[in-house]
Amino acid sequence: MWNRPVDKLIAGMLTLISPDGTVRDGLSITLEETRELYADMVEARTYDHKCMAMQRQGRLATYAPFEGQEAAQIGAAAALRPDDWVAATYRDAALMWRAGYPWALLIAGRTGDERGGQAPDGLNVLPPSITVGGHMIHAVGLAWAEALNGSDRVALTSFGDGATSEGDFHEAMNFAAVYTTPTVFLCQNNGFAISYPRDEQTRSESIAMKADAYGMPGVIVDGNDVAAVLTVVGEAVARARSGEGPTLIEAVTYRLGPHTTSDDPARYRDEDETGEWRTRDPLERVRALLERAGAWTPEWHAELEARSADVIEEAVAEAEALPRPTAAEMLSRMYAQPTGPLRAQLDEIGA
Amino acid sequence: MSEQTLAQALNGALATALETDERVVLLGEDIGRTGGVFRITDGLRAKYGEDRVFDTPVAESGIVGAAFGMAIAGMRPVAELQFLGFSYPAYDQIINHVARIRNRSNHRFTAPMVIRVPYGGGIGAAEHHSESTEAIYAHIPGLKVVVPSTPSDARGLLLAAIEDPDPVLFLEPIRLYRAVKEEVSELYYTTEIGPMRVEREGRDITLISWGAMIKETRAAAGQLEEKGASVEVLDLRTLSPIDQDGIVASAAKTGRVVVVHEAPRTAGLGAEVAAIIQERVLYSLLAPVRRVAGWDTVFPLKRSEAHYLPSPDRIVRAAEETLEA
Ligand SMILES: Cc1ncc(C[n+]2csc(CCOP(=O)(O)OP(=O)(O)O)c2C)c(N)n1
Numbered sequence: 206m207w208n209r210p211v212d213k214l215i216a217g218m219l220t221l222i223s224p225d226g227t228v229r230d231g232l233s234i235t236l237e238e239t240r241e242l243y244a245d246m247v248e249a250r251t252y253d254h255k256c257m258a259m260q261r262q263g264r265l266a267t268y269a270p271f272e273g274q275e276a277a278q279i280g281a282a283a284a285l286r287p288d289d290w291v292a293a294t295y296r297d298a299a300l301m302w303r304a305g306y307p308w309a310l311l312i313a314g315r316t317g318d319e320r321g322g323q324a325p326d327g328l329n330v331l332p333p334s335i336t337v338g339g340h341m342i343h344a345v346g347l348a349w350a351e352a353l354n355g356s357d358r359v360a361l362t363s364f365g366d367g368a369t370s371e372g373d374f375h376e377a378m379n380f381a382a383v384y385t386t387p388t389v390f391l392c393q394n395n396g397f398a399i400s401y402p403r404d405e406q407t408r409s410e411s412i413a414m415k416a417d418a419y420g421m422p423g424v425i426v427d428g429n430d431v432a433a434v435l436t437v438v439g440e441a442v443a444r445a446r447s448g449e450g451p452t453l454i455e456a457v458t459y460r461l462g463p464h465t466t467s468d469d470p471a472r473y474r475d476e477d478e479t480g481e482w483r484t485r486d487p488l489e490r491v492r493a494l495l496e497r498a499g500a501w502t503p504e505w506h507a508e509l510e511a512r513s514a515d516v517i518e519e520a521v522a523e524a525e526a527l528p529r530p531t532a533a534e535m536l537s538r539m540y541a542q543p544t545g546p547l548r549a550q551l552d553e554i555g556a
Numbered sequence: 557m558s559e560q561t562l563a564q565a566l567n568g569a570l571a572t573a574l575e576t577d578e579r580v581v582l583l584g585e586d587i588g589r590t591g592g593v594f595r596i597t598d599g600l601r602a603k604y605g606e607d608r609v610f611d612t613p614v615a616e617s618g619i620v621g622a623a624f625g626m627a628i629a630g631m632r633p634v635a636e637l638q639f640l641g642f643s644y645p646a647y648d649q650i651i652n653h654v655a656r657i658r659n660r661s662n663h664r665f666t667a668p669m670v671i672r673v674p675y676g677g678g679i680g681a682a683e684h685h686s687e688s689t690e691a692i693y694a695h696i697p698g699l700k701v702v703v704p705s706t707p708s709d710a711r712g713l714l715l716a717a718i719e720d721p722d723p724v725l726f727l728e729p730i731r732l733y734r735a736v737k738e739e740v741s742e743l744y745y746t747t748e749i750g751p752m753r754v755e756r757e758g759r760d761i762t763l764i765s766w767g768a769m770i771k772e773t774r775a776a777a778g779q780l781e782e783k784g785a786s787v788e789v790l791d792l793r794t795l796s797p798i799d800q801d802g803i804v805a806s807a808a809k810t811g812r813v814v815v816v817h818e819a820p821r822t823a824g825l826g827a828e829v830a831a832i833i834q835e836r837v838l839y840s841l842l843a844p845v846r847r848v849a850g851w852d853t854v855f856p857l858k859r860s861e862a863h864y865l866p867s868p869d870r871i872v873r874a875a876e877e878t879l880e881a
């Protein structure tokens with residue numbers, strides 16, 4: 206087992222909370238902060254499970270689950286300031302939510318409603334990118350603009366291992382380094398681009414090492430360790446905020462579920478591998494740590510689960526209560542004002 | 557002969573091509589291990605080997621650019637892009653390289669390659685998974701664009717596309733992959749790229765469509781026939797080179813034409829069809845050529861899909877107005 210490329214990554218990555226919950230040197234967050242991060246991960250997992258169930262019931266369109274990647278997403282978002290920019294993907298609901306995006310809107314999007322993409326006013330989170338790789342350069346432009354405008358906001362872009370194969374990855378990394386933009390590149394290496402294993406996508410030993418060629422730091426972090434991710438992303442954010450430029454972070458993690466609800470992982474991966482990663486579960490290690498410190502009880506956990514279930518149920522109700530979108534709305538959000546042909550088409554549908 | 561879906565016919569055609577022409581290779585995202593998102597290449601890697609069927613990194617420009625190089629070097633690559641909405645990173649390769657090399661090298665180098673792409677809406681898919689942007693490809697000189705809507709055409713046209721000396725964009729209507737079944741020959745045969753298919757003959761009005769919209773068009777034709785009209789339905793099946801003579805002959809015969817497409821109306825191929833007709837047989841027309849098309853919007857998400865897709869009702873209404881004009 207110990208000669209796969211991923212094992213080398215695991216051996217070299219920064220871990221602060223081991224899979225068994227023991228603490229390594231350098232853990233600097235408080236017990237209370239750890240409890241909050243744990244609670245956030247429980248809430249995110251509740252959302253994820255709920256969406257999987259709703260999709261099976263036909264209440265959602267295709268859904269891309271993030272189970273197993275909660276630490277990477279919650280830890281990264283927790284390192285941001287509420288006014289920072291986020292440009293993430295279809296798999297990043299937990300990250301977007303922790304950055305301020307309401308569950309109800311995330312669910313609305315998944316029911317197939319464009320209103321789900323309308324971030325609340327003042328929140329600098331873009332709609333999730335469905336095209337692989339197209340959005341990384343946006344985080345360069347966002348961050349560049351902030352720097353030019355003299356603000357100290359940063360932009361974080363999250364993407365998968367697969368996205369680093371797109372030409373757009375190269376352009377984004379190069380621009381960010383050339384213009385020293387305050388951009389944080391967070392790659393969640395979850396082992397696969399749909400069925401295509403990370404080790405076949407690139408002959409590079411790591412994704413982080415690609416940073417070197419662009420002239421920016423690259424860091425490998427245990428993506429299933431919320432504290433390590435928070436620390437590493439926190440350092441990259443601080444670097445960016447102080448004008449030192451971009452960082453590429455490779456969070457080593459694993460997608461425990463299918464690529465999407467249309468995918469059958471049995472066609473391309475071994476259940477043993479998934480089982481092995483279940484032992485590295487991002488929630489379980491924090492639970493073990495907290496329990497050892499006397500800060501976790503089954504009662505508290507049950508309370509968290511019940512509260513999360515309520516919160517998610519409410520969000521579902523809110524999303525499903527949105528009035529059926531009309532054809533006129535569809536035709537009216539293409540331009541600031543409907544153009545001539547669209548006005549004619551609005552007439553045609555009787556709007 | 558055996559009863560096959562459109563998806564099975566495509567899979568069979570690819571197997572036949574791999575079997576009969578050793579220059580044929582397949583490349584695309586997830587096409588090897590899993591047989592692709594729609595399983596069109598299912599089983600082909602196991603049967604024909606890892607040096608014939610390649611899983612590639614997520615890189616559309618890379619897939620098409622590499623296939624282009626292979627084609628110039630004498631192979632017959634068949635590339636798959638996962639959805640038409642993800643083809644645009646490859647657009648530069650297609651418009652600036654694939655479609656131009658014959659011209660640039662004055663026939664010295666050519667690109668006999670096929671780019672297969674699932675397209676079209678109606679399955680409540682996520683953003684970018686429902687596009688019908690065939691017009692921006694049919695507009696590229698040097699590229700052929702083909703769209704089968706029946707299993708036997710799927711086999712014949714795909715084999716013809718692979719044989720073709722020029723690059724072919726082969727669009728596969730997602731909604732029809734498993735919705736249509738018919739007897740398909742297992743022999744090697746090709747269906748000529750170019751000529752349209754007369755889906756049904758009639759005298760009073762011509763409905764012209766292609767791809768998945770053939771389904772709604774066929775349904776509309778049925779309703780119109782019940783009301784006493786004699787309806788001709790044309791399945792263009794090649795969008796470039798478009799069958800000008802076939803379109804004109806039918807328009808001259810019926811004098812009334814409605815074009816149906818899923819793509820947005822403005823600058824869609826319906827405009828090209830209408831232009832061809834008025835250039836050649838304006839004075840045979842008894843009514844203006846009408847278009848029933850998608851609205852000039854982004855293809856909507858699941859909850860609004862029904863607002864967007866042309867329905868049989870919309871086609872019937874346009875046809876009735878055309879018949880009354
Ligand atoms: C440009 C583009 N090509 C192809 C796809 C289809 N697709 C969706 S997700 C995916 C794999 C992406 O893998 P990765 O970047 O590792 O992200 P993950 O899904 O593992 O989170 C592919 C090929 C797409 N959405 N966009």
Ligand SMILES: [Mg+2]
Nearest residue numbers: 365366397398
């Ligand atoms: Mg991945």
